[in-house]
Amino acid sequence: MASTILSDCSSSSAARILPFHMIRSTNALRFRCSVFLHPKTPNPRQIHGKSLAFTPVAMTTETSAKVIDGKSIAKQIRDEITSEISRMKDEIGIVPGLAVILVGTRKDSQTYVRNKKKACEAVGITSHEVNLQEDCTEEEVIKYISGFNNDPSVHGILVQLPLPRHMNEQNILNAVNIEKDVDGFHPLNIGRLAMQGREPLFVPCTPKGCIELLHRSGIDIKGKRAVVIGRSNIVGMPAALLLQRQNATITIVHSSTKNPEEIIRQADIVISATGVANLVRGSWIKPGAVVIDVGINPVDDPESPRGYRLVGDVCYEEVAKIASAVTPVPGGVGPMTIAMLLSNTLESAKRLHNFK
Numbered sequence: 001m002a003s004t005i006l007s008d009c010s011s012s013s014a015a016r017i018l019p020f021h022m023i024r025s026t027n028a029l030r031f032r033c034s035v036f037l038h039p040k041t042p043n044p045r046q047i048h049g050k051s052l053a054f055t056p057v058a059m060t061t062e063t064s065a066k067v068i069d070g071k072s073i074a075k076q077i078r079d080e081i082t083s084e085i086s087r088m089k090d091e092i093g094i095v096p097g098l099a100v101i102l103v104g105t106r107k108d109s110q111t112y113v114r115n116k117k118k119a120c121e122a123v124g125i126t127s128h129e130v131n132l133q134e135d136c137t138e139e140e141v142i143k144y145i146s147g148f149n150n151d152p153s154v155h156g157i158l159v160q161l162p163l164p165r166h167m168n169e170q171n172i173l174n175a176v177n178i179e180k181d182v183d184g185f186h187p188l189n190i191g192r193l194a195m196q197g198r199e200p201l202f203v204p205c206t207p208k209g210c211i212e213l214l215h216r217s218g219i220d221i222k223g224k225r226a227v228v229i230g231r232s233n234i235v236g237m238p239a240a241l242l243l244q245r246q247n248a249t250i251t252i253v254h255s256s257t258k259n260p261e262e263i264i265r266q267a268d269i270v271i272s273a274t275g276v277a278n279l280v281r282g283s284w285i286k287p288g289a290v291v292i293d294v295g296i297n298p299v300d301d302p303e304s305p306r307g308y309r310l311v312g313d314v315c316y317e318e319v320a321k322i323a324s325a326v327t328p329v330p331g332g333v334g335p336m337t338i339a340m341l342l343s344n345t346l347e348s349a350k351r352l353h354n355f356k
């Protein structure tokens with residue numbers, strides 16, 4: 001088994017992958033991705049995942065790392081949200097509302113929107129959905145945003161990204177009322193996140209989910225040396241700002257960083273968000289470090305009915321032998337992102353109605 005597991009991470013360079021939206025229902029993936037598993041290899045992530053309850057972590061026999069079970073932590077958060085929403089409804093008759101605007105017909109975006117809607121319904125948030133044609137104008141999108149900005153039953157507005165190329169993403173995100181910016185992408189919210197003594201109204205969901213995973217797994221951040229790999233506006237950069245706010249000492253590693261492994265090897269906490277499958281090797285990790293893998297990367301898997309499977313940025317099988325705790329993919333950060341969106345929507349409704 002060890003050799004088959006190793007084959008998952010054994011290429012000297014990271015796997016070449018396709019953007020998720022390009023691979024759905026296409027056989028092109030089969031020859032465009034480069035990571036293969038032995039046909040009989042059971043998915044070790046699932047083996048670990050199955051036995052986990054919400055206890056911060058579970059020990060495995062093969063690896064030394066504890067598995068941070070995002071699925072069960074996210075469920076616990078959704079349960080907490082459900083009971084808060086029910087309390088709010090009983091006490092002031094208000095139900096939080098989330099508006100989602102989808103432009104175009106990208107399959108991955110449609111799936112994300114559908115999942116968000118389902119998650120809202122499950123916790124008692126009312127969802128409002130707008131689907132616009134791929135060729136609609138920026139003004140039309142902004143018209144809907146303005147409508148939701150002025151609608152008191154809507155407490156959160158989310159514009160599903162990416163937008164079609166002819167649209168200016170900045171203009172559209174700027175149009176969302178900062179008080180309903182549950183994605184936390186408005187420049188004022190990001191600016192406040194970066195400033196000491198200022199509080200953002202919302203924090204972007206995926207990085208917030210990473211910090212929540214650390215907190216709920218009993219992992220101290222203060223005074224730790226942390227490395228964030230990736231500096232995107234939606235994950236890497238806000239994750240670094242959040243860690244800094246928690247008094248960690250931060251380094252950001254990106255695609256132009258020289259000798260990234262030397263820097264990463266000094267970290268007590270590593271958050272990786274690059275979109276490069278199996279980039280982070282076991283030898284890059286300091287023994288005992290905590291590793292949070294944000295990446296969701298499709299790689300070819302002829303054994304899977306879909307023809308592909310999802311892996312993270314982290315070479316899990318190697319890293320699990322060195323780290324003290326690690327998130328699996330799937331089942332780590334992914335479920336936390338939607339849980340944080342629900343949490344931001346509830347927070348917004350509470351703030352707008354002054355409900356404690």
Ligand code: NAD
Nearest residue numbers: 206230231232235254255273274275294295296333334337
């Ligand atoms: P992005 O493409 O916007 O940014 C990637 C970042 O990684 C860039 O800053 C780039 O400099 C850096 N990078 C790329 N190659 C690198 C390398 N070899 N070494 C060091 N840095 C490198 O991507 P993103 O939107 O931040 O997403 C990153 C990953 O996280 C993707 O796999 C995405 O699917 C996933 N993601 C997951 C969730 C979730 O809920 N789990 C949410 C958002 C994104």
